[in-house]
Every structure is written in structure tokens, then in C-alpha cells.
Amino acid sequence: MNATTANSTQLLRQINSEALLRFALQEQVFTAGEAMAETGLTRATVLGVCDGLVDAGWLEEVDDGGDAGRVLKGRPARRYRLREAxxxxxxxxxxxxxxxxxxxxxxxxxxxxxxxxxxxxxxxxxxxxxxxxxxxxxxxxxxxxxxxxxxxxxxxxxxxxxxxxxxxxxxxxxxxxxxxxxxxxxxxxxxxxxxxxxxxxxLALEPSANVATLLTGERFGAGLIVDGRLLRGPRGGAGEMRFLDAFTDDKSLPEEGSTDGFGALARKWARSGINSFEGRTTLRDIPEEQIKAEDVFQAAREGDPLGKDIIARLGARLAKIAVVLSSLLDIERVVIAGGISRAVDPVLEHARSLLPSDTGAPLPELVASTLGAEAVxxxxxxxxxxxxxxxxxxxxxxxxxx
CATH class of the missing domain: 3.30.420.40 (ATPase, nucleotide binding domain)
Known part of the structure; x- marks a missing residue:
């Protein structure tokens, strides 16, 4: 066998092994026949590859009698599974x-x-x-x-x-x-x-070809799936939200244009607002340095005027972001992820009410992640x-x- 033939044979063996391993990674226990149906390989090839994967430590052969719990007529099918270890x-x-x-x-x-x-x-x-x-x-x-x-x-x-x-x-x-x-x-x-x-x-939870996942707690970033592919950019900068600086011309409110996340903004706006807000707010009952985003959302749910004002500002911000992402990338769904997602429904509701209805283009769906702080x-x-x-x-x- 010359070197070219040997290399070709080795490559084919690797391709077959990877195809069978991918199948094994998604199955519990499988037979050679099931592997044949999935991979398109012949029985002899499947059995040979499985034996090689057993020797390599990837698979183990399952005792058909004890594990199956039933008696089969004729030659028992050889059954395999991924090794737990x-x-x-x-x-x-x-x-x-x-x-x-x-x-x-x-x-x-x-x-x-x-x-x-x-x-x-x-x-x-x-x-x-x-x-x-x-x-x-x-x-x-x-x-x-x-x-x-x-x-x-x-x-x-x-x-x-x-x-x-x-x-x-x-x-x-x-x-x-x-x-x-x-x-x-x-x-x-x-x-x-x-x-x-x-x-x-x-994406693993709900496959979608065009979705933006906004990770917004202390900081703000986006994971962008467009045409089923994750956008990265040559320096990994796709999804950085620096364009938010263009959303305000009011230099007296620098935090309005920053890339702070919704959690950080809710906290900052509440701490600064309790001193300038006219009217009663329960947020004044909390020491300024101890106010958290969760306090703001809870206050808003209870009808607190300052809390509701902050929710409105966050909702307006999210609506603008959704329009930009939809217009530039044809994003169909915007997901708010991170620990704040558990409490972000009021922001989503207000943002939905602000999305323009006369653009002629479909509006993106705005939803909260169910993964909470575990998303990353x-x-x-x-x-x-x-x-x-x-x-x-x-x-x-x-x-x-x-």
C-alpha cells in the first residue's frame, strides 16, 4: 500500500469514526443497525469502527441479555453506548x-x-x-x-x-x-x-435563524444570530453596543449613552433620582447607596412613580435598540438575558408599546430569557x-x- 492510499484509508476511518461518535453522543444505547441507518455505513464498517472506539475508550459494549431485559431470537444485536467515564x-x-x-x-x-x-x-x-x-x-x-x-x-x-x-x-x-x-x-x-x-x-433552547440575545445586567452586550450563524467580526466586536452613545445629545446625562446594562442603569437612575424627583417615592426609604435594580423593579410593580418612570426610560431604550437591530440585521426576536431577565417584564411591556407600527416591516418579538443568571x-x-x-x-x- 503506497503512502497516498494509506493516508486516504486513515482519513476515511477518521471520517467514519467521527460520524459514529456524533451519533453515539446523542443516543443512550444503540445497535449496529441503528448506527447503520443514521450514518449510511455498512454493517461491517460500523462494527469495525465501534470496536475501534471501544479500544480507544469512547464506547462500551452493552451486555444485551441483562441490559435489555428481554430474550431475542437468533443472534443478539450488538449494542453500544458512550462510556460514562x-x-x-x-x-x-x-x-x-x-x-x-x-x-x-x-x-x-x-x-x-x-x-x-x-x-x-x-x-x-x-x-x-x-x-x-x-x-x-x-x-x-x-x-x-x-x-x-x-x-x-x-x-x-x-x-x-x-x-x-x-x-x-x-x-x-x-x-x-x-x-x-x-x-x-x-x-x-x-x-x-x-x-x-x-x-x-x-439557540439551544429555541432554534431561530435571526435573534439578538441582549445580556444586560451591569454591562450591555449582544449575541447576534443572523441567518443561523453567530456574528463575531475580525476582532470579536460584533454585538458591542457602542452605538448607544448616539441615542442622546444631552451631555448632562452621560449614563444615557453608555453601555451600562439595565441593572446598572436602574440602580444609577434611582440613586440620582431620589434627590431630584418631585413627589413621594418609596425608594427614598432605602439608603441611597443600598438601592439595587431589584428594588426599582419592585417599586414599579407596586405603582411607585419614580420606579415607573425608570421602567419607562428603560423601555424606551429597549425599543430603540430593537428597531436598530431589526432595521440593520432583520432580527426577528430580541431576548433579554442575564439575572435581570426574571424581573424585566414591565420593561418589555413598555418597549412593545413604543415599537413603531407604520414601518411596513415586521416588528421584532421582545421576550425575556428563561435561563436567568445561568444563561452564560x-x-x-x-x-x-x-x-x-x-x-x-x-x-x-x-x-x-x-
Whole structure:
């Protein structure tokens, strides 16, 4: 056999193995016949590939008699499943004020999770990396696992991230958020923008060809799915909301044009408003420095005038954003994600009432995410699983690691 033939045979074997592994990753237990129907491979090829994947540590053959619980006539079908110990993935939402980590198996089942608050500016970049390593280690230990069990870790950061995992060097805050996790964590690590990961999580819940996921808590970013593809840009800047600076000409209200998220804006507007607002507001009953976004939303639900005014301002802001995204990218659905999504219905309701009805174009649907504060970390897990499904041969199963 010459080198060209050998290389072709090896490539074909890899293609067949990946096709069968992708099938195994979405099935519980399967027979050779079921794998043949899904992949289009012959029986001999399927059995040969399965034997190779068993030897490599990806699959295990299931005892048909005991596991099936029934007696079959003739030769029993050979049945396989993904090995439970093949490895796990880790998702980390590395936010500015908190870290959330989830460990999941290759079917996406959560095996452990932890959340911890932090002060990134006090910790610095090295401290953030150390905290990530510590929190991931603790979460793995909770599940009886170690770092050697991890096939891939995906980390979401509040910064634009290019294809190489880097953020623009001119952004001091971005450099702090994307502080070199891959150099400090064991195994393969992928860093991505947090809003992009939130969009991936939403897409897994409800497939949509044109949707914008707005991650809006302390900061504001968008994950944009257009024609079924996630937009990134050469520097990872797609979805950065700097265009909001054009929404106001009033320099006395600089926060109106900033990229602060709805949570930060509600808090800021309430703290400044209690001193200038004319009339009674229950928000004055709370010490100014302790007012949180949740207090503002609760006050608005109870009919507080200042709370309702802030909701109206946020709704007007969201309506403008929705019109821009719809006009530029033909976005059909806008999803508000992040911890604030649990309380954002009044903002959505007001924004819907402000959307223009005479444009001749369909209006985007405005909805709240059901994932709450877990959107980014769930997107990180989904992104890790998607990468493994796309190219499983690029990962080494736990049994073969030694």
C-alpha cells in the first residue's frame, strides 16, 4: 500500500469514526443497525469502527441479555453506548463581580455547580485566574472528578474576543476580564464573549435563524444570530453596543449613552433620582447607596412613580435598540438575558408599546430569557459540547489519557 492510499484509508476511518461518535453522543444505547441507518455505513464498517472506539475508550459494549431485559431470537444485536467515564466539560461564567461554574457530562447533564462573588479590580488578572482554577477544582471535586477528567473548558468573559481568544489590547477593562485563563488552567481552554455564549444557550433552547440575545445586567452586550450563524467580526466586536452613545445629545446625562446594562442603569437612575424627583417615592426609604435594580423593579410593580418612570426610560431604550437591530440585521426576536431577565417584564411591556407600527416591516418579538443568571454558563457548556460533537477525534477520552 503506497503512502497516498494509506493516508486516504486513515482519513476515511477518521471520517467514519467521527460520524459514529456524533451519533453515539446523542443516543443512550444503540445497535449496529441503528448506527447503520443514521450514518449510511455498512454493517461491517460500523462494527469495525465501534470496536475501534471501544479500544480507544469512547464506547462500551452493552451486555444485551441483562441490559435489555428481554430474550431475542437468533443472534443478539450488538449494542453500544458512550462510556460514562469518557470525560466531562466545564463551563465558567467569569463575570466582573461573580464566577459561576458548571461541570457536565457529554450529554449535557449537570454534575456539579458553584457560584462565588468576587472583586475583580481588587484581585487583578492573576487573582481572577487563580479564582477560576480554585472554583473549577472545587466543582469537579463535588462531582468526584479531577482536572484530568475535563475534555474542554469554555469560559465566558464580558469583553470582545477574537477567533484566537484575545481581546483588544487598548481596552484595560477587557484585558482584566480576559486575563489569560488558558495559561493558568489545565487542559484545553476556549475563551468567548459572554453575550455570544448566552446567545448559544438561547439557540439551544429555541432554534431561530435571526435573534439578538441582549445580556444586560451591569454591562450591555449582544449575541447576534443572523441567518443561523453567530456574528463575531475580525476582532470579536460584533454585538458591542457602542452605538448607544448616539441615542442622546444631552451631555448632562452621560449614563444615557453608555453601555451600562439595565441593572446598572436602574440602580444609577434611582440613586440620582431620589434627590431630584418631585413627589413621594418609596425608594427614598432605602439608603441611597443600598438601592439595587431589584428594588426599582419592585417599586414599579407596586405603582411607585419614580420606579415607573425608570421602567419607562428603560423601555424606551429597549425599543430603540430593537428597531436598530431589526432595521440593520432583520432580527426577528430580541431576548433579554442575564439575572435581570426574571424581573424585566414591565420593561418589555413598555418597549412593545413604543415599537413603531407604520414601518411596513415586521416588528421584532421582545421576550425575556428563561435561563436567568445561568444563561452564560449554560451557553459555555453548550459551546463545549458542540465543539466536541463537531470534531470528536480532536479530544482524547479519559480512558486513553494515560
Amino acid at each position: 469518557v470525560g466531562v466539560v466545564v463551563g465558567l461564567d467569569a463575570g466582573e463581580t461573580s464566577f459561576t461554574t458548571v461541570v457536565a457530562d457529554l450529554r449535557g447533564r449537570e454534575l456539579g455547580s458553584r457560584r462565588e462573588g468576587l472583586d475583580s479590580h481588587a484581585l487583578g488578572g492573576a487573582g481572577r485566574c487563580a479564582k477560576a482554577r480554585e472554583l473549577i477544582g472545587l466543582t469537579l471535586a463535588d462531582a468526584g472528578l479531577t482536572a484530568d477528567d475535563v475534555l474542554l473548558t469554555v469560559i465566558g468573559v464580558p469583553a470582545p474576543v477574537d477567533a484566537g481568544g484575545a481581546s483588544p489590547a487598548e481596552g484595560e477593562f477587557w484585558q482584566l476580564m480576559n486575563c489569560g485563563f488558558a495559561r493558568h488552567l489545565q487542559g484545553r481552554v476556549v475563551v468567548d464573549n459572554d453575550a455570544n455564549l448566552a446567545a448559544i444557550a438561547e 454558563v449554560q451557553g459555555a457548556v453548550e459551546s463545549a459540547l458542540a465543539r466536541i460533537r463537531q470534531e470528536p477525534s480532536a479530544f482524547l477520552p479519559r480512558a486513553a489519557a494515560g
